[in-house]
Amino acid sequence: MQGLRNRSTTLIHINRLPSECISQIFTMGSSPRPMDEEDPTSDDPSWNSPVKPFRLIIPAVCRRWRDIALNTPRLWSTIEFSDAAPFGYSELMLKRSRDCPLSIRVDFSRPKSEITTVLHLLRRYTSNRHISLTIVYTSPEEAGIALAGQVSLGRTSRKLRS
Structure with missing residues (x-):
């Protein structure tokens, strides 16, 4: 057979x-396509x-x-942290993307503990990689957390959206 x-x-x-x-x-x-927070696909x-x-x-x-x-x-280098914590799907994509440049989108309107987990994953898998990072936030506090997190990520191409 x-x-x-x-x-x-x-x-x-x-x-x-x-x-x-x-x-x-x-x-x-x-x-x-360019990532858009209104894109249901x-x-x-x-x-x-x-x-x-x-x-x-x-x-x-x-x-x-x-x-x-x-x-x-x-194939795995465009990542949107839209799955639930502990972000197993997103982490799997980070692993599969190996050393490719990344295009990452993170919504910082999540609970602070989840944002900490996201930043930890990004630090672990992106230390020597080019990252295009789009951060979506809705409050000044979220923007502060996002900016503080970016400092520890190293080289990134940054785009913040409120």
């Missing part, structure tokens, strides 16, 4: 391409849309695509 499955996989034309080409296709297919896994983000669909197609997707760091 496994032999038949492997043979049928090679009959699909895209699977004749080298892994590097498929990886590039995956990256192009998942290229994010964000990568928030708790969002109840039947449409899942491209980067979550392709690893489920077949074993080869899963291996390629999990070994394509750029």
Whole structure:
């Protein structure tokens, strides 16, 4: 049965391409639009849309695509901390993105303990990486926490929104 499955996989034309080409296709297919706090199609896994983000669909197609997707760091380099604490999904994406430059969005209207967790994760995984960091806040206190947290993150391209 496994032999038949492997043979049928090679009959699909895209699977004749080298892994590097498929990886590039995956990256192009998942290229994010500029992040917008009003965008309901964000990568928030708790969002109840039947449409899942491209980067979550392709690893489920077949074993080869899963291996390629999990070994394509750029596929995981746009991260929105929209999952619930302790941010397992976001941390997994930080790990999978390896040493790629990151585009990160953090909503600082969360409880202070959650923000501390986010900043800890960012420090752990981004110490020597380029980061484009978008911080959304609604109060001066949140802005202060955001700015204090950025100081300890090192080099970042900063964008604050209220």
